[in-house]
Amino acid sequence: MAADAGVGNCFAVAPERCWSAAAVLGGILRWEAHLRDGGIKPGDRVGVLADPGITTVVQLLAVVRVGAIAVLPSRRWHLQEQERQCHLQGARLILDPDAPWEPLGTNDDLWDLGDRPADDTVQGIYFTSGTSGNPKPVPLTMGNHRASAFAVRERLGIGAQDCWLNCLPLYHIGGQAILWRSLLWRLPFGLVPFTPEAVHRAVATHPLTHCSLVPTMLWRLRPLIDRQPEPWQRLRGILMGGAPLGAELRHWAATLGLPLCPTYGMTETASQITTLLPGEGATKPNSIGRSLSHATLHLRPDGELWVRGAMVSDAVLNPDGWLATGDRASCDGDGYWYIHGRLADTINCGGEKIDPQELEDLLGRHSDVQDICAIAVDDGEWGQVVGVVVVPRPGVTLSLEAVQEFLQTQHLPRYKLPRRLWHWSSLPRTANGKLQRQQVAQRIVTNSSALEG
Numbered sequence: 001m002a003a004d005a006g007v008g009n010c011f012a013v014a015p016e017r018c019w020s021a022a023a024v025l026g027g028i029l030r031w032e033a034h035l036r037d038g039g040i041k042p043g044d045r046v047g048v049l050a051d052p053g054i055t056t057v058v059q060l061l062a063v064v065r066v067g068a069i070a071v072l073p074s075r076r077w078h079l080q081e082q083e084r085q086c087h088l089q090g091a092r093l094i095l096d097p098d099a100p101w102e103p104l105g106t107n108d109d110l111w112d113l114g115d116r117p118a119d120d121t122v123q124g125i126y127f128t129s130g131t132s133g134n135p136k137p138v139p140l141t142m143g144n145h146r147a148s149a150f151a152v153r154e155r156l157g158i159g160a161q162d163c164w165l166n167c168l169p170l171y172h173i174g175g176q177a178i179l180w181r182s183l184l185w186r187l188p189f190g191l192v193p194f195t196p197e198a199v200h201r202a203v204a205t206h207p208l209t210h211c212s213l214v215p216t217m218l219w220r221l222r223p224l225i226d227r228q229p230e231p232w233q234r235l236r237g238i239l240m241g242g243a244p245l246g247a248e249l250r251h252w253a254a255t256l257g258l259p260l261c262p263t264y265g266m267t268e269t270a271s272q273i274t275t276l277l278p279g280e281g282a283t284k285p286n287s288i289g290r291s292l293s294h295a296t297l298h299l300r301p302d303g304e305l306w307v308r309g310a311m312v313s314d315a316v317l318n319p320d321g322w323l324a325t326g327d328r329a330s331c332d333g334d335g336y337w338y339i340h341g342r343l344a345d346t347i348n349c350g351g352e353k354i355d356p357q358e359l360e361d362l363l364g365r366h367s368d369v370q371d372i373c374a375i376a377v378d379d380g381e382w383g384q385v386v387g388v389v390v391v392p393r394p395g396v397t398l399s400l401e402a403v404q405e406f407l408q409t410q411h412l413p414r415y416k417l418p419r420r421l422w423h424w425s426s427l428p429r430t431a432n433g434k435l436q437r438q439q440v441a442q443r444i445v446t447n448s449s450a451l452e453g
Contacts, residue, residue, distance in 0.1 A: 041068070045069045046070055049073070111186045203235065254282070262276045289336060365410070
């Protein structure tokens, strides 16, 4: 990506070239012909093994032109599992992500493509991240994408000068959302497969205004941003989602003046539900922001967050017309929302409810702790007690007593103190950085040796 490369009439700005709208549409027409020659008809399902490049973009949009439905398995799965999931979802054809192609000449307008399919047209089958069990297939319609895109534009004040960098996987709703927003907003976007060096170079050398990251990505970018923060400070927004943003990253970003926008969303809602704007974090440091205009949020008596709106997949609504998120939440008097972990992860110790995320946030402040997971451990007397798995700094061993003493200095009540402690070298996380608690609990069941107190 050349330093003097402007956005111009580009649709996608990739490291190797700027792809004009005409060239992208020419590629779409080439793949559309391939699909039709293969007997694909409207309503058929087509597997798209989404790589972070222009080929995936044109394949996805060709599927839309045919009127077919894309099936997007996670590329983190083994190839055989990707193909199996495509077939389980009824895919008649699986597209080769490495197939060469040349664009056809055309005088049509690429931007019209976003206006064509009706709102109730199913665009794709996406898979959840699987943090609460096996990944689930979720159908999303063009209406879901449109509702999300225009609510995001309203919330963030997107204008004609904006260009959003996409370095998220295109099989993930976060990456897909940027594609659909750009098409529907009639704006170009940057397309860079994630490495810290490539993303930092893109931000430093191209007139980008926004980007989307997960906390793991920002953590890996941190040394480069520390050396050259100015390009990141010039951005209008850095959307942060996929997993909770830890206190250390929040403090570091605030110190540098990075325009972070912590956001909360789900595959089932075509991405964002709430977003905190840059600058709001100074007074609402742990908030995920206010709800977008397309979303109606409702807090149940047990603290679970329910959501409904035009962006929510009909396939996941309960009989009352709501999506039960499974997340515990709260809302302050100013309308700012906070997430307090998964409802199913709550630890019930002698009738007292304990939030594992609270312990993780507090223990994450310990200078010798690199990573932390708090879970429920069965106990004959109390029903459940708190167990913690820590990943200590290299060469450090933490005792249970030292952990308890530290948490008490953080004013944690005694009944919330951990009673079991494990030392691991790493914790299982998804590509977005979400902690996979079920895997942690299963491993502890098979190997229960721990420090007790």
